[in-house]
Amino acid sequence: MKDNIKRLAIVIAATLVAVGGFTLLSHGDDDHHDAHAGHSQAEDEHHDEEQDFKNIPLTAKQIATIDLKTDSVQHRELDATIRVNGSIVLRPQSMGNVAxxxxxxxxxxxxxxxxxxxxxxxxxxxxxxxxxxxxxxxxxxxxxxxxxxxxxxxxxxxxxxxxxxxxxxxxxxxxxxxxxxxxxxxxxxxxxxxxxxxxxxxxxxxxxxxxxxxxxxxxxxxxxxxxxxxxxxxxxxxxxNNDQVECDLNVFEKDLQKVNKGDRVLLALTNQPGIEVSGQVYGINDYFNDGTKSVAVHVKLDGNAKARLIDGMFVTGRIATGRQRCKALPSKAIVNTEGKTYIFALDKKGKNGDCVFSRHEVTTGVTDSGYTEVELCKHIQDGQQIVTENVFYLASLIGEHGEHNH
The missing domain is CATH 2.40.50.100 (RNA polymerase II/Efflux pump adaptor protein, barrel-sandwich hybrid domain)
Incomplete structure (x- = not known):
């Protein structure tokens, strides 16, 4: 217990030091802020992924205390997926009237x-x-x-x-x-x-x-x-017989050619956070749903589903349409804030172990097995180290805790 209290005290103290240093650095670097203010209007007119926070300092002691870890962007094969919405359905064969x-x-x-x-x-x-x-x-x-x-x-x-x-x-x-x-x-x-x-x-x-x-x-x-x-x-x-429920997913016309029978599906229940159900595509309609440009894709759910599924439940799903090789980072290295996704990169590392970081906006793609496809901005150099563990600490230093990808 004493060790835990001591560790917590060190983290709090380190945070206060970092915030103070970051504040001084921010006020002291007037040229940087003036330059940033000078071209902010141009950035608003042409917004791309950007390096929007520079010079976030951490001491070697802080880095060790919070166990901050970095790694370079990897090339991995991930499942390409299509994000869709749908609902749980019960077929007529699984309903019976007593008359x-x-x-x-x-x-x-x-x-x-x-x-x-x-x-x-x-x-x-x-x-x-x-x-x-x-x-x-x-x-x-x-x-x-x-x-x-x-x-x-x-x-x-x-x-x-x-x-x-x-x-x-x-x-x-x-x-x-x-x-x-x-x-x-x-x-x-x-x-x-x-x-x-x-x-x-x-x-x-x-x-x-x-x-x-x-x-x-x-x-x-x-x-x-x-x-x-x-x-x-x-x-x-x-x-x-709700044990026989299936799922109908609505796939729009632009994605229809990517979906085939046998594709694996992962579903998330909107009313049961944290619970996912898997299944497999077994049928695709050859006509559009009423009033929409989407086609119903029929999914047979795996029998080991632990969720309580009822006809009419809304779901969000991902249909795996194949493997693709792409740049990827651990999903926990990515922070979501106000509809945007960010990563933190290591810019400088001193001889004494002190480091300077920066935040960068990125575009994300498919997520598979704890990794997420990323499209890096121009400020990230090949091989540059990216924060992959405890990124929330850096986010807290700029006042934006955000949400992690999972």
């Missing part, structure tokens, strides 16, 4: 909004006495099929013994086939309603039938209270 195939009164609702259900789970029951008529028809068809099968087998036995008549055997075969088809047809209707044909075949009839979940997912939009009438057109509830 009755026959009208009736809602007798039971066995689930609640927000509850997770599995495919085939009974979620409600419907009561309708008319369903007994269908069961009675099945029962009659079942018994008729039994009798037709017995007669068919009897005729086959007689034919094997040479005592049967071919015409009678053929008639018995046809009667069985018709009876069996009738039983199967009625049985399919009962099965669609969730009624057991085995129970009906034993004479066990019911006036209620269950409604089952068509997919696994979360229950939402319960529409019918107990005792209400459920018809075939109005779903009782909707089930949504």
């Amino acid at each position: 009755s195939l026959m009208g009736g009164v809602v007798k039971n609702i066995l689930v609640k909004n927000g509850q997770h259900v599995t495919k085939g789970q009974v979620v409600a029951t419907i009561e309708n006495t008319d369903v007994v008529t269908l069961q009675r028809e099945y029962y009659a068809a079942y018994k008729e099929c039994e009798m037709a099968q017995i007669e068919k087998q009897r005729q086959e036995t007689l034919a094997q013994q040479g005592a049967g008549v071919q015409k009678n055997r053929q008639q018995a075969e046809r009667n069985y086939q018709v009876a069996h088809a009738t039983m199967i047809g009625i049985g399919r209707q009962l099965q669609q309603m969730g009624i057991s044909t085995h129970a009906v075949g034993r004479g066990q009839f019911t006036t209620t039938f269950p409604l089952r979940a068509p997919i696994s997912g979360t229950v939402c939009q319960l529409n019918a209270p107990l005792g209400s009438y459920a018809d075939m057109q109005t779903p009782l509830m909707t089930i949504r």
